[in-house]
Amino acid sequence: MTTTANPDIATPRPAPAGRPGIAAPVRVRRDWAVFALIGLALFTAVTWLAGPVGRDRALGDIARSAEAALGLHVAMLRSELEKQRSLPFVLAQDPDVRAALGAANDRQRLDGINAKFEALSQGTRTAVIYLLDRSGTAIAASNWREPISFVGQHYAFRAYYLQAVDAGAAEFFAMGTMSRRPGVYLSRRIDGPNGLLGVIVVKVEFDAMEEAWGRFAETAFVTDERGVVLLTDVPEWRFRSLGPLPESDRAAVRESLQYGAAPLEPLPIAPDADAGRPDAVVATLPDTRGPAPFLAVAAAVPSTGWTLHLLAPTMPAAGRAAFDTRLIAGLVTLLALAGVAALLYRRHRALGHAARQAAAQAELERRVAERTHALNDANQRLTGEIDERRRVELVRQQLQEELAQANRLAILGQVAASVAHEINQPVAAIRSYADNAAVFLDREKPAAVRDNLAIIAGLTDRVGAITQHLRAFSRKAANRIEAISCAAAIEGALILTRPRLRRQSVRLAQDLPPADVRVVAERVRLEQILVNLLQNALDAVDGLPEAEIRIAVNVEGDRVRIAVSDTGKGLDPATMKALFIPFATSKPAGLGLGLVICQDIAREFGGAIAADNRAEGGAVFTVTLKRAP
Template identity: 55%
Template sequence: MDVGSQEGRAALASAPGRAGRQVAHGPWLAFAASVVILLVGGVWLAGHVARERALAQVEARGRAAAALDVAVLRSELEKQRSLPAVLAADPDVIAALDTAEAAKIIALNPKLEHLSAGTRAAVIYLLDRHGMTVAASNWREPTSFVGNDYSFRPYFRRAMETGTGEHFALGTVSGRPGLYISRRVEGAGGALGVIVVKVEFDAVEEDWRRLGEPVYVTDRRNIVLVTSVPEWRFLTLTPIAPDAPAEIRASLQFGGAPLSRLPPRPAALAGREDAVEAVLPGARAPAGYLDLALPVPSTPWTLHLLGSTEPAVRGAMAAAQLGTALLVILAAGAAGIMLYRRQRAAATAAAALVARAELERQVAARTVELSAANERLVHEMEERRRAETELQTLQDELVQANKLALLGQIAAGVAHEINQPVATIRTYADNAALFLARGEAAPARDNLATIAGLTERIGRITDELRAFSRKATGRVGAASVAEAIDGALLLVGSRLRQQGVTLTREAMPAGLAVVAERVRLEQVLVNLLQNALDALVGRPDPRIGVAVEAGHESVHISVRDNGPGIASEVMAALFTPFRTTKPSGLGLGLVISHDIVAEFGGELVGRSEPGGGAVFTISLKRST
């Protein structure tokens, strides 16, 4: 390390001490005042936002619960409304009122009793045109309605006038509240009477009680009819007109209920008109609620649900205010640290300049070294790229050389294959000339047809030789397995016949193709066939088998011979360059074949058969 660097470090080490002595008190007083203002304002704002959110959640939950309660109440009403309509058209009911026969009227009592039990109606009873009960489902009970006069009831008068009526009232006999649903019974001569179904809401109220939050239903005069708090029944939300109680008591609708005000009273809650405060039965102190009201369809009623606000609001505000206070304190601590560091940073700026200059000098020197190393790396990469290109060129030339070497091995056989047809062509041509000279056209045509077939055979051989000798394009695609095998067998066919080798070729699926290049695949097959022929020299009954096994994703091409097989020491280095068992061989044929198959994405393996002989298998991907 040079002297400049040591001086920079010394300056940095001594700067903090001086900075600590230079801290000013003015900024800290302003900082403390800002923290206090931010803490008070943040806590208040967080409490306000949390309260509004909690109230919104209470309202959303309450309205969802109220909608469900309305649906349950409406379902119960609609189910019971269908019963009077059905009974008003019942032949037994019409006949009993029309004839006034005692037997028919008495027979209705068990029927109504059975219907009441099955539909869960509180009571079903039949009134004649004068309002007298002639039959009832509670005919067996001491509180039976049979014989009672209900002509004063509004539901009777309304049904006789308009056909239907509904009236919520306290039972004059049972003393139990319920909704009376009435329907006029029509006969041939007009109105015969009224069928009435009383619906009690004990089960509905019990379900509401289990939910925990107070629920009650009011009529158009704001009188509570159905409620989960029994003490609130027949109380009112608003004062009733002075003459109304007398009229109500005259109809015996609510018995002797005082019709006093409900406990919930409006509460002061900013921005909320539905806020109320109430003391529930059994509670010691009033609690806050949201009075969430929904109309009950098909009725003049309104359902009210009191959603409790205090636990949710109190918890939300406490959590929000505590979180905000912690956040402000943490932010103030972070800001204080930043302020302290800022004052220290101002004091250490000079020392930092010295250290920065030294660092820049070192970075510049290191940059020069890295640039030189980068240039060397680029040069090495170029050299490696050139070496790889030369290696690929050498590999291609080696493959071509191997191909030409194979052509040299099969040249004599191919020459024989061509010389024999050429001699035969000469003979047939001479004979055709003699036949033409004699005027014998038919034999001459036969000879010329034979000559054409022989030239075709020569053409196939020479075409295959030209294709085989041509350099491969290197493009891998779909290659026909049958065409590759046919070409390889055509090239080694002469040698097969010269050695007297029996060739067995198994059938394969039509149109089978693999991912390869046809010329190079044919070269691999010629290599394997030539090796098999070399292994069969001097062997009795020589045989070579070519088989193709096609799978769903791969194809396996096997070349099998019944020669001496592969020795174990040769098997260990089967695909090693320059390892061969032939006196004049270079030991490159199998290596090149192995590399070609590997370029196709396949595999070439060899093995000895237990009974003698060797088998080489080419595995390639099947082309779709």
Template identity: 50%
Template sequence: MSETRRLRPSARWLLAGMAGAALLTGLDMAARYGAERWALGEVRAGAEAAATFRAAMLRSEIEKQRTLPVILAEDPDVRAALESRDPARIDALNAKLEALAAATRAGVIYVIDAAGIAIAASNYRLPISFVGNDYAFRPYFTRSMTEGGFEHFALGTVSHKPGLYIASRIGAAQQPIGVVVAKAEFDEVEADWRRAADPTFVTDPRDIVLVTSVADWRFRAITPIPADQREAIRASLQFGDAPLDLLPLRAEEGGRVEWPRAQGERSFIEAAVAVPTTRWTLHVLEPLSATLRLAGLAARLSALLFGLAVIGAAALVLVRRRRLGEERRQQAAMRRELEARVGERTVELSDANDRLRAEMEERRRAEAAARTAQDELAQASKLAVLGQIAASVAHEVNQPVAAIRTFADNGGLLLERGQLEVARGNFATIASLTERIGAITQEMRAFARKSPAAIGEVALRPAIEGALILVGHRLRQNAIELVLDLPPDEVTVRAERWRLEQVLVNLLQNAVEALAGREGTQIRLGVRVAPASVELVVADNGPGLPPDVLDKLFVPFTTTKPDGLGLGLVISHDIVAEFGGRLNAANDGGAVFTLTLPRLH
């Protein structure tokens, strides 16, 4: 008889119990390790996605304010108020800035004269009005007067509210007459971040926190600042009397960050991305403990059930070697015990699954919110393009306005002299110029409007003409020859008018920027008609697209521009795909973009 068979039943049960305990311990350790690795990967991916998305939205918020100082610096009302100091003109300018600040959600907009004194401000009615304050010491004033423009984040000396000051010089570099400033405040951005569970903050190149969802972290640093530098920063009054001490965070292994004094969640995974068009870095701290607990619980319960099943099978083999009566009693006892344990663990697993389903539902809602934000980002991209061409369209409007004034003055003199026929011709010319201005402004309003989702029959020529109205002045301003090759008969395609114009304006804008500063430049815009499709080709004779960029041109955040976000062509590609068409790019003596759309007639 073997040694195993000579063992008494109690000894066999002891050995079986030890083996089962070892099995469960091993499965539990393996489950905890695997769950932790999976949870870390999931949380890190979520943090990186959240950081990239929030950086893009923060950049969009800044871009909304950047066009204001540039446009106001060319505004005749601003120049007239600075040059004349007429109280009536300054009162009118105050009201105008107040309306602009309300419409654009700017913190404050104000105009500073060449001596550094604010003469008008959008908050002129408030006790904290900027009017009359001296801002000659502010870097955004001194740098704008010499460099043409400057951006500076600081704590307001009057309002005591932090914000990004975006300034632009008024007048030529040789004879500047002042500076116009728009202050972007991020209260709403920080409020949106606070509604999420993941702390979010933005740092400057010195690692000082500027914008944050945790109010106590503002103007603190993530790395130590030397004492001499700290005193110099405080002396500049950029951050008031902030102590500039360290954040209460502790870096751990594996990219973990601990917040020892936090209420609730204390362990996080950090993701950091650059904010496009700025020198800032956005940080997101994604909570870790809850995901680790849920993943660990689910994995360990699964391992436990598997181990119990294995132990149960082994126990049945041992029990069958005993007498039939004892076997039945033992099997019944084990079944009851196993069922009780499985029942308890099943309840726990069911609870864990409920929590996981709730988290999945929350993720689906977050994805829906992200899709909505992407639509808003597409609209913001359109408005950013409109802001870039606004100054050139203003010049386009100024020419017929000046001509209208001349013809009106001459018409009055001709009427006094009795030269009615000549005067009638002047007034007819005025009517024609007025219609021209109306066409330009109507095109801008239609382009800025949010387009409906309906797709149908669109005439191609009016869409091309509308896009040329918006970019025509930039073509003439850069001495770029436009060669049109359009079919004599009208062609209609499957599209949506204003979104098609958005694509054309984006392609023409890119071509103009590629040709800027070159001699003998030319843009060719041609239409090729096939029985079932229409090809619209926009080509330039510039340097073309770099090969490494051409392969990933329609991937988000791919750009050849130093301050570009890399979303314009991605949005255009998606719009064309929604029409049932396609957008391709190639090099052929320059950049060539081919827009293919379904033909209807």
């Protein structure tokens, strides 16, 4: 309010003796009444309008958090699918599987395939692996020992069999006819000289991943092209749909038995018209008493026709944020009103007694201190929550970066320790020659100094060659297949393995042709194959006396064969049989993927890798490649 020259208020006239002033107190009470009405209206409006602002801000934070969680869920699902997709491809190439299809009445052979499938299923955490003949009858399965064994069951009516026969491969999500458990069926056609031999099928179930999703605050579920729920951390929602399905779709699903006898009823999810956001929905979970508000986000799962949905709960976070915002806005408004009240009070202060003025001033200061203290407490809590959220986000980013960094450095770490001694020797020699050069310099012998410096330069070239090859080997391959020198690739592999050869006192013999031979390959990846074979040979002869490893190159027409042999104990039949099977290894700390990866690289070059035992003892691995013109 503005100060006016009203003599009744600003400069009150003294009241007659024995009668108190009447005009001033009446005006003071009226001013305070107006101020109280305006302040109450302002306080109500500000606190009411602050609620939606705080709620919208909280919903924005929830939406961003849900988007981040959605990315993690999609990555988890895609990783699980990609990990299993290679298994049908590998098994379709397995000679034992092909032989079993050609000898369906050989019970001993089929029992061997059953055992192999059983071991692979346990090692790769797949639900079941089974082999169908050309008629669609299962002749071998990983669950052959179980009461619900698939062996002898007929699956020609299943979509994954029909699609694999027609297109060569298929991916199909359905309810198991025997196990009554849902999962993805990955199938691949196996052809022989006369056409179709059969179909290999791998069933993947997602119980562990759904259980992991259940530990998140968000509710997750995956739908197919029709909107039917396939995967979810809410079991009661499985095989329900986002909306009512057309009767034609329901009839097709029923006829195919894809989802068994599931009701295909719509999910209890509806748009939340009161929220004012297109992504706001209300949903009823089985463990809740009624509909609850959520924010819905969705993303397509790459390489599939699926969509992953997340429902992020907005309560009580949104309500708490609205309350906190209203509290802060109310405190700020009260503080502002307190300031205005102080001004108004000062304007009226001249009308009161000096003692009343002091008491009123003390009361005002007390109230301001209380409001300020409450505001500071609220700000500190809000600041603490923001700092904690930033810290958690920073920790998450650091963990992701450390995981990526560890993955990049794993292969380089295997060879770095073995070449450390190789680098330490020339470094020590450099120090010695540098000290000698200083002595010769003091004795004024420049020729000797120059000789020492020349030797130091040669040693630095040696160190530089080793580190340069380490950098080249650690660099991502260009995937450019071309004509390369076979001898250069062998020498590059030996640079990385020669320190270990010396440490184990292993004799290295090389049988190379007089002229340089060029092969069709890629330099870094060919060195990767040779390093893997040399490392395996060194493991085979570790601790043996008079150990020897031989590298031989033979040219036979348009083919070049690089043989790496050792004088170890050789390969027993079980190890020989499982050499190129993923995750099968005889090493305690091995993953069983080294030779499988090398075989895939050789095949990409148009070649192959074979293993055998030498007559005089030990094993020999032969890499066959195309000879470059």
